[in-house]
Amino acid sequence: MNHEGIIHEGAHSTAHGHDSAGGHHHAHEHHEQHFIWKYIFSQDHKIIGKQFLITGIIWAIIGALFSVLFRLQLGFPDSTFPIMEKLLGEWAKGGKLSPEFYYALVTMHGTILVFFVLTAGLSGTFANILIPLQIGARDMASPFMNMLSYWFFFLASVIMMVSLFVETGPASGGWTTYPPLSALKEASLGSGIGMDLWLLGMSFFVISSLLGGLNYISTVLNMRTKGMTMTRLPLTIWALLFTAVLGVLSFPVLFSGVVLLIFDRNFGTSFYLSEIFIGGKALPHIGGSAILYQHLFWFLGHPEVYIIMLPGMGMASEVLSTHSRKPIFGYFAMVISMIGITLLAFVVWAHHMFVTGMSPFLGSIFVLLTLLIAVPSAVKVFNWITTIWRGNLKFTTPMLFALGFVSLFISGGLTGIFLGNSAIDIHLHDTYFVIAHFHIVMGVSAFFGMFAGVYHWFPKMFGRFMNNTLGYIHFFITFIGAYLIFWPMHYEGIAGMPRRYYDYSAWESFKHFQSINGFISIAATVVFLAQLLFVFNFIVSIFRGRKVTVLNPWGSTTLEWTTPINPGHGNWEGEIPEVHRWPYDYKDDGNGNDFIPQTTPLRPGEESH
Amino acid sequence: MSGFIITTLVILVFVIIYQIGKASEHATILRGEKKVNAQVNRAIALLLVAVFLLGVWGIWACHQYFKDLMLPVAACKTGENYDSMFNVTVVVTGIVFFLTQAVLFWFCYKYQSSDRRTSFYFPHSNKLEIIWTTIPALAMAVLVAIGLKNWLTVTSDAPVNATVVEIVGKQFNWIVRYPGKDNILGKRDFRKINDANNVLGLDWADPRNHDDILSLNGEMHLVVGKPVKLIINSRDVIHDVGLPHFRLKMDAVPGITTTLWFTPSITSDSMKIITKNPNFVYEIACDQLCGRGHYAMRGTIIVETQEQHDKWLATQQSYYAGNNPEATTPAADTTAPAADTTKKITMK
Numbered sequence: 001m002n003h004e005g006i007i008h009e010g011a012h013s014t015a016h017g018h019d020s021a022g023g024h025h026h027a028h029e030h031h032e033q034h035f036i037w038k039y040i041f042s043q044d045h046k047i048i049g050k051q052f053l054i055t056g057i058i059w060a061i062i063g064a065l066f067s068v069l070f071r072l073q074l075g076f077p078d079s080t081f082p083i084m085e086k087l088l089g090e091w092a093k094g095g096k097l098s099p100e101f102y103y104a105l106v107t108m109h110g111t112i113l114v115f116f117v118l119t120a121g122l123s124g125t126f127a128n129i130l131i132p133l134q135i136g137a138r139d140m141a142s143p144f145m146n147m148l149s150y151w152f153f154f155l156a157s158v159i160m161m162v163s164l165f166v167e168t169g170p171a172s173g174g175w176t177t178y179p180p181l182s183a184l185k186e187a188s189l190g191s192g193i194g195m196d197l198w199l200l201g202m203s204f205f206v207i208s209s210l211l212g213g214l215n216y217i218s219t220v221l222n223m224r225t226k227g228m229t230m231t232r233l234p235l236t237i238w239a240l241l242f243t244a245v246l247g248v249l250s251f252p253v254l255f256s257g258v259v260l261l262i263f264d265r266n267f268g269t270s271f272y273l274s275e276i277f278i279g280g281k282a283l284p285h286i287g288g289s290a291i292l293y294q295h296l297f298w299f300l301g302h303p304e305v306y307i308i309m310l311p312g313m314g315m316a317s318e319v320l321s322t323h324s325r326k327p328i329f330g331y332f333a334m335v336i337s338m339i340g341i342t343l344l345a346f347v348v349w350a351h352h353m354f355v356t357g358m359s360p361f362l363g364s365i366f367v368l369l370t371l372l373i374a375v376p377s378a379v380k381v382f383n384w385i386t387t388i389w390r391g392n393l394k395f396t397t398p399m400l401f402a403l404g405f406v407s408l409f410i411s412g413g414l415t416g417i418f419l420g421n422s423a424i425d426i427h428l429h430d431t432y433f434v435i436a437h438f439h440i441v442m443g444v445s446a447f448f449g450m451f452a453g454v455y456h457w458f459p460k461m462f463g464r465f466m467n468n469t470l471g472y473i474h475f476f477i478t479f480i481g482a483y484l485i486f487w488p489m490h491y492e493g494i495a496g497m498p499r500r501y502y503d504y505s506a507w508e509s510f511k512h513f514q515s516i517n518g519f520i521s522i523a524a525t526v527v528f529l530a531q532l533l534f535v536f537n538f539i540v541s542i543f544r545g546r547k548v549t550v551l552n553p554w555g556s557t558t559l560e561w562t563t564p565i566n567p568g569h570g571n572w573e574g575e576i577p578e579v580h581r582w583p584y585d586y587k588d589d590g591n592g593n594d595f596i597p598q599t600t601p602l603r604p605g606e607e608s609h
Numbered sequence: 610m611s612g613f614i615i616t617t618l619v620i621l622v623f624v625i626i627y628q629i630g631k632a633s634e635h636a637t638i639l640r641g642e643k644k645v646n647a648q649v650n651r652a653i654a655l656l657l658v659a660v661f662l663l664g665v666w667g668i669w670a671c672h673q674y675f676k677d678l679m680l681p682v683a684a685c686k687t688g689e690n691y692d693s694m695f696n697v698t699v700v701v702t703g704i705v706f707f708l709t710q711a712v713l714f715w716f717c718y719k720y721q722s723s724d725r726r727t728s729f730y731f732p733h734s735n736k737l738e739i740i741w742t743t744i745p746a747l748a749m750a751v752l753v754a755i756g757l758k759n760w761l762t763v764t765s766d767a768p769v770n771a772t773v774v775e776i777v778g779k780q781f782n783w784i785v786r787y788p789g790k791d792n793i794l795g796k797r798d799f800r801k802i803n804d805a806n807n808v809l810g811l812d813w814a815d816p817r818n819h820d821d822i823l824s825l826n827g828e829m830h831l832v833v834g835k836p837v838k839l840i841i842n843s844r845d846v847i848h849d850v851g852l853p854h855f856r857l858k859m860d861a862v863p864g865i866t867t868t869l870w871f872t873p874s875i876t877s878d879s880m881k882i883i884t885k886n887p888n889f890v891y892e893i894a895c896d897q898l899c900g901r902g903h904y905a906m907r908g909t910i911i912v913e914t915q916e917q918h919d920k921w922l923a924t925q926q927s928y929y930a931g932n933n934p935e936a937t938t939p940a941a942d943t944t945a946p947a948a949d950t951t952k953k954i955t956m957k
Contacts, residue, residue, distance in 0.1 A: 083612050083615075086612055087612075099901045099902070099904070100901050103898070103900075103901065103903075173898060174898045178846075178847055178897070178898075179846075180845065180846045180847065180863060181846040181847065181898065181899060181900060184845075184846070187780070187845065187846050187900055188900040188901060189901070273863075273864075274863060274864025274865075275799040275863055275864040276799065276844070276845055276846075276863050276864070277779075277799045277802040277810070277844045277845060278780070278844075278845040278846075280804065282799050282800045282802060286864075287864075288864065289864065289865065290847055290862050290863060290864065290865070291862060291865065324720075324728060325722075325728045326728040326729065326730070326731070327730065327731070327732040328732075329731065329732065329733065329734075330732075330733045330734070330737075330738055331732065331733065332733065333733070333738045355849065355858045355859055355860050356860045356862065356867075357841075357859060357860055357862065357865060357867030357868075360760065360761065360764035363760060363764070364757050364760060364761070367753060367756055367757060367760065368753055368757075371749045371752060371753050371756075372749065374745055374749050375742060375745050375746050375749065378741060378742075378745040379738065379741060379742055379745075381709060382737075382741040383738075385709065385712055385713055385716065386731070386737065388713075388716045388717070388720060389716055389720065389729075389731075390720055390728065390729035390731065391716075391720050391728045391729075392720065392722045392723075392726045392727060392728040393650075393654075393716075393717060393720050393721050393722055394650060394722045395649075395650050395653035395654065395657075395717075395721070395722075400653070403657075403713065403717060406713060407710060407713060407714075410705075410706065410709050410710060410713075411706065411710075414702040414705060414706055415702070417698060417701075417702055417749075417752065418695070418698055418702070421694075421698070421752060421753070421756035421760075422756065422760045423690075423691065423694060423755075423756045423757075423758075423759035423760040423763060424691065424694060424695055424698065424756065426691075426760075426763060426856070426857060426858055427691055427695075427853070427856040427857065427858065429858055429896065430849065430851070430858070430896040430897060431896070467627065467630040467631065467634065468630065468633075468634070468649075469626075469629060469630030469633050469634075470626060470627060470630045472653070473626065476656070476660070479660070480660060480663075483664065483667070484667075487667070487668070487671060488671060488674075488675070491671065491675040491678075491679070494679065494680075494695075495675075495678065495679050495680050495853070496680055496851070496853025496854075496894070498851060498894050498895070498896045499896075500898045500903060500904075501903065501904035502903070502904040503904055503905075504904070506905060506907065507892060507894070507907065508886075508888055508889065508890050508892060509680070509853055509854075509892050509894070510894075512678050513678065516674070516675075529619065532619065532623070533623055533626065536620075536623045536627065537627070537630075540627060546634055584732065586728060586730070587730040588727070594727065594728065609732060
């Protein structure tokens with residue numbers, strides 16, 4: 001492992017002054033590594049995980065800030081904000097956002113949050129940190145590919161960031177970038193160079209996601225320690241495995257869609273274009289289908305929703321069980337329902353396209369398949385609730401976020417039943433109801449899963465705790481704030497208020513929602529500040545947080561807590577421990593403890609789960 | 610400067626909160642970690658219950674606020690079906706919502722950690738899993754059945770006596786075309802489009818085009834009680850004909866023709882009385898992001914009686930006559946309706 005790093009150690013052996021946080025190294029490494037190989041081009045899964053997390057946090061701040069800026073326009077269309085002109089310059093002359101840039105902000109908010117934060121930042125972080133630690137492996141199957149995965153993500157990030165600064169602005173056709181709007185430079189400013197950069201950035205993003213995903217799958221399947229059978233895997237690992245499977249099978253389809261769009265934009269092909277008159281002239285394209293792109297996009301786009309949800313589900317399961325001091329209820333039902341969700345995720349994509357004029361018969365099939373997905377989702381919710389039933393609940397910050405995850409998943413999941421039913425979708429499609437639905441379920445709920453994970457595994461990542469008081473403030477503001485922001489949006493959507501409007505004041509049917517839009521914008525700003533408080537807590541705690549003094553601070557059963565407090569590359573100093581039991585044995589161990597780690601052999605006469 | 614001050618202020622507040630947090634960490638250790646943790650745990654459990662109760666009140670308050678702001682009664686039969694189906698779904702999901710959330714928060718309070726409590730080792734129960742797999746599956750079956758019945762009605766073929774009206778989207782307004790006396794829409798070709806005198810690219814060689822009437826301000830006139838079939842298309846990018854008052858919506862896709870039919874059941878005038886709003890108007894909202902003017906891509910529908918409609922129709926001139934001076938129609942000299950853009954929303 002890490003031969004690359006070891007080779008370079010020789011060359012840089014004089015410069016190990018930077019190594020202060022490490023200290024613990026596993027037995028095979030005798031030399032200090034140079035800062036660059038240890039923290040930047042690192043092949044240690046834990047460092048790569050942290051790189052994903054920190055990059056994700058930076059993107060999350062940018063993406064959330066964008067939402068605050070466009071919410072200011074939505075909430076207060078008649079006011080001007082001088083600060084906006086300072087930030088955005090020409091795009092907000094006189095402190096008023098231009099419509100073009102409003103749409104650019106909306107588009108980049110979606111792109112950043114969906115792909116760069118909740119895909120790379122979420123599964124990139126936790127798949128990297130948790131898979132080797134929880135299955136008992138020294139690193140990923142291919143640490144080098146793993147490193148490439150991060151650096152392709154970094155490259156995608158740089159390109160996407162550059163697109164924010166080009167003269168015509170970044171992509172502005174929505175995060176779904178439907179052609180012909182995104183294909184024709186004449187159609188909108190954002191369809192210029194900004195769109196090319198978007199497509200290029202997404203291409204590298206797909207490469208990153210595939211390199212990571214293949215690695216996660218092969219690691220889980222091949223590198224488990226002795227005794228770690230598949231049925232003894234923690235639910236986090238099952239979730240991350242299915243996440244990777246979804247990504248590996250669906251991201252290539254997005255890639256093909258993106259490549260065809262690049263061709264249509266630059267090389268005169270007509271995959272998506274037909275019979276278009278724009279900019280004063282008729283274009284030569286004939287015979288393409290704009291709807292084809294939507295099929296290719298949503299073939300990824302829908303599994304993408306579960307790529308975002310599954311890691312949160314896995315982590316919430318783990319956290320709920322640990323902090324309730326009680327086994328997860330229905331381990332096998334949880335795994336089977338995740339298999340169900342994964343399979344169904346591939347065959348529901350067209351429910352995003354009920355109103356594109358698709359065959360009504362095809363629509364009916366997709367209604368049936370879509371509403372079927374409610375069944376495994378419901379099973380998971382009931383299992384989570386039964387997990388806390390008669391538990392011994394300790395309201396730590398990760399536990400609160402896991403509980404919040406369940407509450408939000410219920411709220412957001414139930415509104416999916418409306419939208420999955422085409423006869424209801426035909427009215428609610430592309431209204432604020434959709435915004436409310438997916439923000440609660442795959443936005444906030446997924447974020448809550450992520451926060452639960454960060455608070456829970458922070459001690460493992462940095463050897464310190466995050467501050468509790470700040471964590472509680474963060475939880476309550478975010479939880480209440482999320483409902484304040486998104487609950488009223490359901491009503492606006494039921495009243496038919498369309499999404500992606502810059503200003504509603506000219507509409508007889510929607511202008512009376514002005515004051516509630518203002519209210520939502522204020523709530524969004526407050527919640528944004530609470531997230532900054534989290535980031536502040538995160539950064540300060542890395543350096544000044546309360547130190548972890550025991551190996552297993554949460555009293556958890558899984559393998560990552562058998563490693564040293566600050567594990568080096570290779571994770572365990574001696575042998576990798578052997579696993580003897582399932583990961584949720586929260587019961588009396590006979591010595592006054594309420595849990596039995598996976599590494600404890602079965603007692604005589606004890607039945608395995 | 611103000612930005613700098615705000616940033617400093619925010620950071621300052623964070624530092625203060627952090628210091629308080631840090632101080633409470635030390636205080637915890639001084640006062641005995643176990644005791645304080647138990648107190649905090651109790652306080653959080655109470656807070657969670659408070660949040661739940663606040664939430665229930667909030668939902669009620671939200672209902673009160675929105676009660677009078679929602680859409681009026683649906684203006685067509687399928688819209689009424691939609692409303693009743695929507696209500697059934699609200700009831701079903703509402704029950705599940707309140708039960709599961711209440712149980713979740715109640716368990717949080719009831720099973721909060723205490724010294725006397727040990728958790729109950731209860732890893733699985735196949736009976737329970739079967740129960741809560743079957744019940745949602747049955748509920749979904751019912752909702753799917755209602756949904757598909759309505760879906761097949763909405764998407765069924767239009768009645769043969771339906772009026773045909775074409776609506777075409779372009780950046781950033783709607784163009785409406787009526788078939789004229791022959792009741793047939795003539796051929797169009799996007800290569801014949803000319804913004805000055807042929808906005809839809811009507812093929813003048815096709816005589817069925819000669820009586821077609823165009824409305825360039827996105828105003829659509831429909832007869833109450835008479836089925837109408839919309840032929841939907843786009844000139845440039847994807848738009849969407851959103852009809853909130855009829856609970857309908859259909860994409861306008863360049864190169865592909867989509868359709869939608871319904872029977873308006875309430876005239877615009879009656880709706881003004883129902884909503885007690887003299888300015889009430891049926892609006893066509895573009896529901897698919899189409900560029901910078903998307904938010905202002907507004908059309909209107911006037912639902913009127915047959916007499917009113919006939920009267921309006923009599924004042925209309927065919928697009929052909931307005932744009933082909935050599936045409937023999939007597940009204941050829943009048944100004945082309947193309948100039949009538951005053952009602953369009955001007956973009957900011």
